[in-house]
Every structure is written in structure tokens, then in C-alpha cells.
Amino acid sequence: MASATATGTKAERVPPVLRRKPRILTVLLLVNLVLLALPLGGLWMLRLYESALVRQTETELVAQAAVIAATHRAGWLREAGPEAPALLARLPAAAPQPEGWAPRFATLDLARDPILPPPPDAAPPAHPADPVASAAGAALAPVLAEAQRVTLAAMRVTDGAGVVVASTGGEGGLSLRGLEEVAAALAGQPAARVRARREAVAAGAGAISRDAPFRVFVALPVQQGGHVIGAVLLSRTPSSIRQALHGKRWELAALTLAMLLVAAALAGFTAYTVSRPIRAVADQARAVASGARVEVQRVRRSAVREADELAAAIGGMAGTLERRATYISEFAAAVSHEFKTPLAALRGALELLQDHGPTMTEAERAAFLAQCMDDVLRLDRLVTRLLDLARAEAPHPHAPGRAEVGQAVRDAAEPHVAAGLEIAFEGRPDAEAAIAPEALRSIFAILFENVRQHAGEGARCHVSCEATGDRLRIRVSDTGRGISAANSARVFERFFTTAREAGGTGLGLAIARSLAEAGDGQLDLVSGTGGTVLELNLPRASATPRTSLEGIVSRPASPRTGKGP
Known part of the structure; x- marks a missing residue:
């Protein structure tokens, strides 16, 4: 009955400030969600996924540029015919191409490489385009237009001086030598840059056009031996994170749902195995604190040691309080009984002295006074012993002596x-x-x-x-x-x-x-x-005693025994 009463009034005894605090299940769920969100936040802050999209676009452009450069070189050699060696000798020399495999890997990284301003407009050239390069470019132009329908990349091919001989953007006859990437390619060095777009293009998440605010530019030299006969410049807007996530929206939704379910399951499991035993122990502790005489029951074991230790500590404390309460009750009853007898005798003797003292003989008065003194001495001994018992049973927090x-x-x-x-x-x-x-x-x-x-x-x-x-x-x-x-x-x-x-x-x-x-x-x-x-x-205070001896402790010599110390 006492247990039911203590449990029934539990909500009334909980302070309002505690009711406003979240439960451990809520805290664990929020912690799990934060832990799940941290990797995504890190990816966003470091722009890792966006850099991956940029490198993917760079890799695609490098592959396309390599094919276009090989095709343009073959067309240039075909148009030059027997005069190719002489024409090559008039072109600027560059580092010869390495023999064997020469892979070109993506190098752009948004966390390291800056986003450059938009490219400058093509300028009129100081000299017209090389006729051989122009003829090779004219044959290549239909190929570039057909490839752009699939790749959506802007493609330009220049001669050795940077004059456009084939383009998908109507820049034929203009010079791109002022562009940093083209200048590096004409010097025999491939280059890749990220440049801001001139104007934003509104594109939906599922549209063909990409809405990233920058474009990737890749320039490769067109070489024959140790001479550069031209350059290939390709540019393309990479996919934005929004568009990439839109392409995997159903998979991401399923993954997010699974992660939320896992986080909720972990929070629920932890709360069930940790908070439930703590809550049970708290209920028992509140019942004991309210003064109810309840039997401390063993609570369900938790999955963590600290919760079990708390339950064991609270259970031990409650058991100690219960035993202490029982001890005090029994002790009080015993003390009252022990004190009652001498107090009753003392009271009776004093009442007799008070009522009949003048008519008593001297011997009777002395006998009653002696009885009173015996009762007083007994009470004094009881009080002294009770003080000794209280000191003996008091907690001893200090280390024992020797x-x-x-x-x-x-x-x-x-x-x-x-x-x-x-x-x-x-x-x-x-x-x-x-x-x-x-x-x-x-x-x-x-x-x-x-x-x-x-x-x-x-x-x-x-x-x-x-x-x-x-x-x-x-x-x-x-x-x-x-x-x-x-x-x-x-x-x-x-x-x-x-x-x-x-x-x-x-x-x-x-x-x-x-x-x-x-x-x-x-x-x-x-x-x-x-x-x-x-x-x-x-x-023992010491495992090794100093000496070993025998002794006798006895009373002093007396006429009755004759023994000494």
C-alpha cells in the first residue's frame, strides 16, 4: 500500500524544473542525429563532394581533348603532306612527348585551387590562321558539332599561334592566346582551370543544363615530335550537388530513412537498457525518501556498468536506511524498557518519601534514599553504555590505526x-x-x-x-x-x-x-x-612481527594468591 502511494504521487513530487528537462531517450536520439549529420557537414565544409564532381568533369574533358588532339594532328599531317617536316621546323619547339603511356589525371581541387574570373573574349589575331591548320580544322568542325550534342562541352581547336581553326561557339579566326590555359598548352604544358561563369543559367534539378556557378577549362597541346602544331580547349559546367543528389534522390531517401531508423533504434535500445533501470531505482529511492517502508527489489540489469553500479549503490543505501530504521525502532523500544524499571522504582521511592517522610524512621528513610541512589547509578551506567554503543556503531571514515x-x-x-x-x-x-x-x-x-x-x-x-x-x-x-x-x-x-x-x-x-x-x-x-x-x-597491521615472546599479566601480589605481575 505504501509502495502504491509512493508511486502514485511520484509526478507530484517531481519539481517542475525537472519536468522541463529532456529524457535520456530524447538526448540520445539528438546525439545520434548529430553524429550522423557531422560527416555530411564535414563534406559540405570541405567541399569534398563538389571537388569530386569537378574532377569528374575534368577527367571527362581530358579524355575528349585527347581524342580531338589526336584527330587534329592526323588531319594536320594529312593536309601538310610531304611538306610536314619543313612546316614543323618553322613552329616553336617544345618538350618532346614522353614515350609509352602518358596518362593525364585530374588535378583540380576546390579546397585548394581558386575560382578564376571568367575567360576573356577572343581577340582578333595579329596574323591569319595557318592554312594547313585551317584546312585540318575545317574537316574537324563537323565532328566537334556532333560530339557536342552528346557531351554538351564547348570545344575549340587552335593553330600553333592560338588562332581558332575549329569551334563549336562561332569563334573561328579569333585568337585565344590571351587565355592562360591556351598559352600553357601552346608551350607544351597541359592545363586545367576553374573559372566563374559570366552569367548564371537557371536549371532545374533534373534539367540537362547544369547550374554550377563555375566552369571547368581543360587545354591540351597538339604535338608532333618536339613541336606544338596547336591546342585543344574544352570547357564544361560540372554537375552541382543539388543535381547530383537529385539523380540519387530515391536511394538517398531510402538511406536517410534507414539511418533515422537505426539512430532511433540505437537510442531506444540504449534508453531501454540504461534509463529504465535508473528510472526504477529513482522510483524506489523516492519511495524510501518519502518515508514509506518498502522492500528494495532488485532492478533489471543494464547494458552499462555505471547504471548497474548506481542501482547497486542506491539499493544498498536503501537497504541500509531500512535496517537503520528497524534498528532505531527496536533500539528505542529496548531503551524505553530498560529506563522504565529504574525510573518507576525511583519515582515510587520519592513519592513515598514525599508523602510519608516525616513519619518514617531514620532507617526507613535511609533505605529509600539508598534505593534511589542505586536507581540513579543504574541510569548513569545505562547512559554511559549507550554513549559507548553509539560511538562504536558510528561510521568510521578514517583509516584504522595500529x-x-x-x-x-x-x-x-x-x-x-x-x-x-x-x-x-x-x-x-x-x-x-x-x-x-x-x-x-x-x-x-x-x-x-x-x-x-x-x-x-x-x-x-x-x-x-x-x-x-x-x-x-x-x-x-x-x-x-x-x-x-x-x-x-x-x-x-x-x-x-x-x-x-x-x-x-x-x-x-x-x-x-x-x-x-x-x-x-x-x-x-x-x-x-x-x-x-x-x-x-x-x-594484522604488519605481516612480520618484530619478536615472539610470552608474558603474564596478573594482579599484584596479594595475601590471597601470592602472585605478582
Whole structure:
């Protein structure tokens, strides 16, 4: 019922500022979409895809120019006939063409090469075109016009001086030598440039015309041996990204949909495996924080370690709070019971003194006052022990100290030896335990006090210390009457004592066990033949003790025993 109430009011307890924050599913989905968009953004910023389109156009123009150059060279040699050697000798010399394969690869890159201004207009030549080149160009012109219908490229062929002898744009007889690409080709060097268009052409995504704001120019020399007989200039507008994407629009749409589905699936999977356990843990934590007594259930495991660690930590904290609440409730009930008896006796005695004090004899008044003093002393012992128990069970955030066992035994035994208890020690008194010295002294003092109260008159106490690996095993035994089987299971319960008349509070062994557990140790009752044996197990502070010796801690010499220290 409490769990249902806590869950039902969950929305009311969530602050408004938290309701406005996105859930982890939304955050993960946005992160995945951003990660998917980053490569596309990088391609756009670096103009990689646009450069690829430019290089594709350059490669196409190089292939076309190579065919046109070979055709024009063959036509020029055919028109020159036997006079070809003499005509070649009058042309400018250039670096001879390499023998064998001579591939011409695309080199343009928009991220590196600038976009040059539009090409200058063709100018009138200083001299007319070479007759042989003109005749070869006239035969080539129909071929260029037919090829342009397919390639859509502007084609021009010049003679050795840069005068156009064949063109698809009506520039015949004009000079293109002022164009940088043509000048480089006439010098025997192929060239490629990107130039801005003179005017934009409106073209749809699926139109034949291309709407890129620049054109690719490619110029190749027409060579025969070591002489340049002309140049071939081709230009073409590359495809724009919009047109390229339009051609693959259905494939891109399918890919985008698939990527969105994958991103949503990944976000959903991550949110399911991460946020669901966190949400379940948060619900349990809110229920515990509201004061509901709910059982902390094990939540579904997550796909990441951090979520499991959070769930385990919250579950452990909730379990600790639950145990603490139970402990406080039981402790409060036990304390009220223990305090009720002496307070009731004290109240009754004081009421009798108040009502009948004047008529009482001196002995009766002294008896009632003595009873009051005993009850007050018992309450004082209870308060002192409760403070000791609270200190023992308080968290210990600091690292444990180092306590020498023999020294702790001697310090704790001194008042009890003076009171008549005989205490013998054997083993390794110099062995060090990983516990605070005052805590170890308190444990021994409680155990010695327990022997005095319960072992009986004339009982002796024996302390032994043995090192086992990285642990110390310390046994405190006595020669008393021992503990009955019925009481053995309750000796560590708070307020359980069989020596209430002797001033016992029933908190000593509970405090001793709490001090031992705070030092990563353990205190247990060991069954044995005769007497009582309590075993204290503590971690060693040092794996190598300095020495090994035996000693006796005993009461001072007395007329009754005659034993000395």
C-alpha cells in the first residue's frame, strides 16, 4: 500500500524544473542525429563532394581533348603532306612527348585551387590562321558539332599561334592566346582551370543544363615530335550537388530513412537498457525518501556498468536506511524498557518519601534514599553504555590505526588486576592489529569486565594471541561457570544480561562486537569445555612481527594468591 502511494504521487513530487528537462531517450536520439549529420557537414565544409564532381568533369574533358588532339594532328599531317617536316621546323619547339603511356589525371581541387574570373573574349589575331591548320580544322568542325550534342562541352581547336581553326561557339579566326590555359598548352604544358561563369543559367534539378556557378577549362597541346602544331580547349559546367543528389534522390531517401531508423533504434535500445533501470531505482529511492517502508527489489540489469553500479549503490543505501530504521525502532523500544524499571522504582521511592517522610524512621528513610541512589547509578551506567554503543556503531571514515596487542591487554587489564582478577597472556604481545588502539583497549576492558561479573569468585582469565596469515586470532577465556546453552544465542543482544543486580547493563558485549566490526574484525562466542571463550579476529597491521615472546599479566601480589605481575 505504501509502495502504491509512493508511486502514485511520484509526478507530484517531481519539481517542475525537472519536468522541463529532456529524457535520456530524447538526448540520445539528438546525439545520434548529430553524429550522423557531422560527416555530411564535414563534406559540405570541405567541399569534398563538389571537388569530386569537378574532377569528374575534368577527367571527362581530358579524355575528349585527347581524342580531338589526336584527330587534329592526323588531319594536320594529312593536309601538310610531304611538306610536314619543313612546316614543323618553322613552329616553336617544345618538350618532346614522353614515350609509352602518358596518362593525364585530374588535378583540380576546390579546397585548394581558386575560382578564376571568367575567360576573356577572343581577340582578333595579329596574323591569319595557318592554312594547313585551317584546312585540318575545317574537316574537324563537323565532328566537334556532333560530339557536342552528346557531351554538351564547348570545344575549340587552335593553330600553333592560338588562332581558332575549329569551334563549336562561332569563334573561328579569333585568337585565344590571351587565355592562360591556351598559352600553357601552346608551350607544351597541359592545363586545367576553374573559372566563374559570366552569367548564371537557371536549371532545374533534373534539367540537362547544369547550374554550377563555375566552369571547368581543360587545354591540351597538339604535338608532333618536339613541336606544338596547336591546342585543344574544352570547357564544361560540372554537375552541382543539388543535381547530383537529385539523380540519387530515391536511394538517398531510402538511406536517410534507414539511418533515422537505426539512430532511433540505437537510442531506444540504449534508453531501454540504461534509463529504465535508473528510472526504477529513482522510483524506489523516492519511495524510501518519502518515508514509506518498502522492500528494495532488485532492478533489471543494464547494458552499462555505471547504471548497474548506481542501482547497486542506491539499493544498498536503501537497504541500509531500512535496517537503520528497524534498528532505531527496536533500539528505542529496548531503551524505553530498560529506563522504565529504574525510573518507576525511583519515582515510587520519592513519592513515598514525599508523602510519608516525616513519619518514617531514620532507617526507613535511609533505605529509600539508598534505593534511589542505586536507581540513579543504574541510569548513569545505562547512559554511559549507550554513549559507548553509539560511538562504536558510528561510521568510521578514517583509516584504522595500529594497535599493539600486548600493550592494549596491559592497559585494559590494569584496573581489573587491581580489583583482584588474575589475567594471564601468552602468544605474541608485540603483534600489531589494524585497529585504533583505544578501540582495542575498550574491547579488552569490556571482556575483562564480563569475566568479573559473570565468571564467579576465584575465576581466572587467559588471553592468547595467534597470527594466521594476515589475521590475528585473539582468545579471551575464563575458568568460570560458563554460559548456558539457552543464553549462548543471546549474549550479544543489547540489554540482555544475567547480572542486573551486579550492575550489568547488557550492552558490553554488543559494544565490543560493534568496535570489532568497525575495525573489519569479528567477535564470537566459541563453545568449549568449561568456562567462557570469546574469540576476537582482527586484520594484522604488519605481516612480520618484530619478536615472539610470552608474558603474564596478573594482579599484584596479594595475601590471597601470592602472585605478582
